[in-house]
Amino acid sequence: MRWIFRRSLLLLLTLFSALTINFFLVRLMPGNPVDQMLNELMMQGYSYEEARTTVAQIISFVPDAPIHEQYIAFLQGLFKGDFGRSIRLATPVTTILGYGIPWTVFSMSLSLVISFVIGALLGMVIAYRRGSLVDRAISLYASVSGAIPAYVVGFFLVIILAIQLRWFPSELGPYGRNVIPPGPGELPSLEFISSVMRHAFLPVMTYVVVSVGGWILRMKSSTISVLGEYYVTAAEARGLSDRRIVLTYVGRNAMLPMFAQFAIYIGLMFTSSVFIENMFLYPGIGRFFSQSLSWRDYPLTSGCFLITTIAVVFANFLADLLYSRLDPRIRLE
Amino acid sequence: MVGVAIVALFIAMATLGPVLLPFDNTYYLTKRYQPPSWEHPLGTDFAGRDVLRQVINGSRDVLLVAFLVGIITTFIALVVGISSGMVGGRFDAALMAVTDVFLIIPSFPLLLIIAASLPRTLSPFEVAFIISIVGWAGLARSIRAQVLSTREKPFIEAARCLNLSNIHIIFSEIMPNLLPYIAVSMVYSVTGGVYSQVSLFFLGILPFTSVNWGMMINIALYNENALINTKAWIYLFSPIVCIVLLQTGFILSQHALEEVFNPRLRSEE
DSSP states (O other): OHHHHHHHHHHHHHHHHHHHHHHHHHHHOSSOHHHHHHHHHHHTTOOHHHHHHHHHHHTTOOTTSOHHHHHHHHHHHHHTTOOOBOTTTOSBHHHHHHHHHHHHHHHHHHHHHHHHHHHHHHHHHHHHTTTSHHHHHHHHHHHHHTTSOHHHHHHHHIIIIIIISOOSOOSOSSSOTTOOOOOTTOOOOHHHHHHHHHHHHHHHHHHHHHHHHHHHHHHHHHHHHHHTSHHHHHHHHTTOOHHHIIIIIIIHHHHHHHHHHHHHHHHTHHHHHHHHHHHTTOOSHHHHHHHHHHHTOHHHHHHHHHHHHHHHHHHHHHHHHHHHHHOHHHHHO | OHHHHHHHHHHHHHHTHHHHSOOOOOOOGGGTTOOOOSSSTTOBOTTSOBHHHHHHHHHHHHHHHHHHHHHHHHHHHHHHHHHHHHHOHHHHHHHHHHHHHHHHSOHHHHHHHHHHHSOSOOOHHHHHHHHHHHHOHHHHHHHHHHHHHHTTSHHHHHHHHTTOOHHHIIIIIIHHHHHHHHHHHHHHHHHHHHHHHHHHHHTTOSOOOSOOHHHHHHIIIIISOTTTOGGGHHHHHHHHHHHHHHHHHHHHHHHHHHHHHOHHHHHHO
16 A cells, blocks of 8 residues: 555656646747737737736736746646637637547557557567567567657558558548538537548557557567466476466466556557657647647647646556556565 | 668768768759659759758768767766665655656657757757656666665675775776666667657757758658658658668667677577
C-alpha cells in the first residue's frame, strides 16, 4: 500500500509540474497570443480597455495581475473545467478536445491492440528460436523500426498501397469528402462507418509497423527471462505437454510485465499520434496539438498538452495498480 | 561492422560533402522537377535546386545535432545518476523524484512546446540542448542503479579503506565499470537525436534556417504535395531513405558495441 501511495504522490507531482511548465512556457511563446488578440480586437474598433477585458474573458487570463495570481487563476479555471477559448478556431477548447479525442482514441486503440497482439506472439516465437535467422531478422527490424519516425513509414504505405495499388482511398483525412458525418444525436450512416474504417486503415497500419517492434522486443526479453526460471525446467521434467508449458507456465508469466506496459502505452496514445495524425490529416489531439503550436494558439496548446499529460499520468497509475495486482511480489516490497 | 561503415559513410558525407558539392540556393525556375541526369543525379526540386546537394548539405546539421544530443544527454544523465547514487539519502530521493517527473511527462509534446516557446531561430547546439533536456531521465535512472550496485562491490570498499577521495572513486573506480553501458546508451541517444530533430522540422515547429532532412520532408509533403505529385517523389524519398539508412547504421553499431563489451551475447549465437 505504501508503494502505491508513494507512486500516486509522484504522479500528482508530475501532473502539477506539467501544469506549471505549461503555464510558464506558453507565456514565453513568441508572437504572444495576448498581444496579438489585443491588436486584432483594437483593429475591430474596441477601445484598449474593452479589448483587454475581452481578451481576459476569452482566455481566462488577467493581464495586469502579478504572475502568481495569474497562475492561481489558471489553476482555478482548470479545476472548473475551463480551458479557455481557442484563438484561431474561436471555439471553447473543451469543444475542440471533445471533437478530437474520439478520433485519436478510435484509431490509436485499434493500432495499439493490433501491435500488442502481433508483438506478443512474434516475441514469444523468436524467444523460442533464439539465435536463428528468423530471430536475427525480426530483432533487427524491431530495433530499427523504433528509431524511424512514423511519417517516414506512412509515406511509403500511402504511395504504394493507396496511390499505386489503389487499395485504399488516397485522399487524406478521417473520412471521404462526399460522406456526410452524423449530426449530434444521430446514428452514423453505414456509408459513413465504412468510409471511416477504410480511411483508418493506413494510419493504423503505419502505427503498427513502427510500434510492433517494441512489443516484439519486450515480449522476447520477458519470455527469455521466464524460460530461465526453475519452474519451467521443473514443468518440463514432469513431462507436461509443450502446449501447457508454453501457455500456462511461460506465456502467462511472460505476459505479466507486458500488461503493465500496455497500460502505459494507452496513456501515450495522444503522444504517439502526433506524427500519424499530421501526416494523414487526421483530426485528433495530436493534429490539433501541433497545429495549435504553429498557430500560436496558446489556450488550445495548453488544453492538448494537459489532456496528453493527464492520460499519461492516469495510465501510469493504472499500470502501477495492475502491476501490484498481477504480481504479488511487488506488493510486498 | 556494417553499421559502423554506414555511419562512417554518413559522417564523410556530412563533413566532406558540403565542401565538394556546395549547395546553391538560387531558384532556377526553368529547371523545375527535372528527372535524374548526370548533372543532377537525383533530379531537381520545385525550385530547380539540385536534390543530391540538398541531401548532402542537410546531413551536416542532422548529424551534428544528433551527436551533440548524444553527448549532452549522456552528460546530464551521468551527473544526475552518479551524484544521486553516490550521495544517497534525501538528496537522492529528491533528485530521483525530479527524474521520475521527467520520465513520466510526455517528452515529445514537452519538446514541441519548449521548441515553440523559444523566441528565435536556434543554433544546432541549442536544438541539441532542448532535445537532451527532455530525454535524459531514463538513462540517469539506470546509471544510478548501476552506481548503487557497483558501490557495494568489494573493490570500492578497498578504495575507501585506502582513504581514496570520492573524486578518485567516482572517476577511477566506478566510471570505468560504467563505460561500456554509457557508450551503448550514447549511441542510442544519438538515434533519438536524429528522430526528434527531423521530426521537429517535419512538423514545422522550428523555423527553417538551413537545409535539413526534416525540412525537405515538410516541404515535399505540404508545398510540393508529394503524395500525389509523382515528380516530387525523389525529393521526398531522398531524405527518407537517408534517415532509414542512418538509423539502421546507428542501431547496428549499437549492437556491435554491445557485443564487443558483452562477450556473452556473442557466445549465444
